Amino acid sequence: MALIPATILTGFLGAGKTTLLNRILHEPHGLRIAVIENEFGQENIDNEILVQESGEHIVEMNNGCICCTVRGDLILALTDLARKRNAGELQFDRVVIETTGLANPGPVAQTFFVDEEVGTHYLLDAIVTVVDARHGMQQLDEHEEARRQAGFADRLLLSKTDLVTDEEVAQLRRRLQRINPRAPIIAADFGRVPLAEVLDLRGFNLNDKLEIDPAFLQEAGHEHDHEHDHEHAHGHAQDSDCHGCDDPSHHHAHHLDDIAAFVFKSSRPFDSARLDEFLGGLIQVYGPRMLRYKGVLLMEGADRKVIFQGVHQIMGTDIGAPWTDADERGSKMVFIGKNLPRETFITGLEQCLV
Incomplete structure (x- = not known):
């Protein structure tokens, strides 16, 4: 049976991922898409924003801790979708995983290469990163997550270009090209982008990713980088809990407390x-x-x-x-x-x- 293509949709907070996803779900393309979402914080609004009558199967993973628990949950979600598909309970052609805006896409992509069952059912098609043209330069300056999202991308989509000058767009393009010379950069205001620029890219080249992060496939490297990985995941309000984090050193990790x-x-x-x-x-x-x-x-x-x-x-x-x-x-x-x-x-x- 052919592998199910999976797209990781990432981008910093407010870049326009949900707008793009909403547009993809409602294009008259005839594709059946399963969506897996991960939101930052305790409440997931996107399931309300994404219109329900589209008929896609939406799985919410709302734990707010991508490096400790989302990878495990992602494996369960992907394998459960594959099982239901094989049993005829669900019908879908591909999967789109929308990450939280504070996510490092590396551990999400790693899932497709370190879990044997996921690897037998899915092909990681591409990482697509949406970059906010209005705030992108500032976000790249201030947030390593934004730089990692750009660096891991197979395709970079620029949103909100209508809100800035041509020179500002050109300046951002030059910076993104320096960060990631492999990824084509395409304008995508209001989610308007040809579906062929998002799906079926066959763009994820594992060798390229190993150049970015040599420890990408090292299972032990996840724990080794535990402190670093938590930088994006734990800016919760004080009454938010990171469920599923069993590592006691987690509470001593460096967090994005601001x-x-x-x-x-x-x-x-x-x-x-x-x-x-x-x-x-x-x-x-x-x-x-x-x-x-x-x-x-x-x-x-x-x-x-x-x-x-x-x-x-x-x-x-x-x-x-x-x-x-x-x-x-x-x-x-x-x-x-x-x-x-x-x-x-x-x-x-x-x-x-x-």
């Missing part, structure tokens, strides 16, 4: 005017430190969900699916940022409720 995720949830609707004013103020004051924020909102008098998402000072909303009797009506918002005053956000949002 990056944290927290969640706001309420079953009461928002007053739209008060919420607009409050969010505008937050963005003015804390925008540069707000790496990523998104949510599904219940607004007073609205019969449809409102999708809210943004990065830094760029925020947008869109009309989502209608609320149904089966829905548990309410708002859920996730904020990821550097040293954000959680209580200020939570208290202010509560004051915007009806």
Whole structure:
């Protein structure tokens, strides 16, 4: 039986991965795609943002700790999908794995080469990295995760090029080419990119990856680099737990303590005017430190969900699916940022409720 091609979709927080994935799922290509997601923090919003009637099988792995637990969970998820496919319980042609914006894609890719059962069912087709043209230079300056995502890519997609000048795009392209001269760079604003530039690339060349990271295939290297690997994974809010981390040295590892995720949830609707004013103020004051924020909102008098998402000072909303009797009506918002005053956000949002 032919191997199932798998694509790893990565990119820093807010780069536009979910927008691209949503577009892929709704293109009239006739492909059946299974999606595996990993989100940073305790709540997964993307399952609300990705419209459900597309019929794809979405597996949520919402543990927030990519180097300790996502690889194990990823093996289980992939093998379970393959088992169900072989048994005729599921039908899909390929898999897309969307990583958290703070992920090092190396351990995810490693899964396809160190687990025998995964290797018998799947072919790692390519790592596709989305880079935010508006914030990409700053992210590359400040975050090793962003540099690793670019360095491991088989294809680099530039989003938000409409928000910057041609010279800024050219400057970012030159930098990305220095980081990764092997990967073609393609504009992909609003997820608009030919499917042939994302799927069936046959772009993952293991020899190239070994040049980037000689320890790539060394199973022991995962534990050896334990401290380094945790840099991207544990900027949780204080009440977030990293379930499944059994290594006691994990708690002494160096963490991205300045990056944290927290969640706001309420079953009461928002007053739209008060919420607009409050969010505008937050963005003015804390925008540069707000790496990523998104949510599904219940607004007073609205019969449809409102999708809210943004990065830094760029925020947008869109009309989502209608609320149904089966829905548990309410708002859920996730904020990821550097040293954000959680209580200020939570208290202010509560004051915007009806």
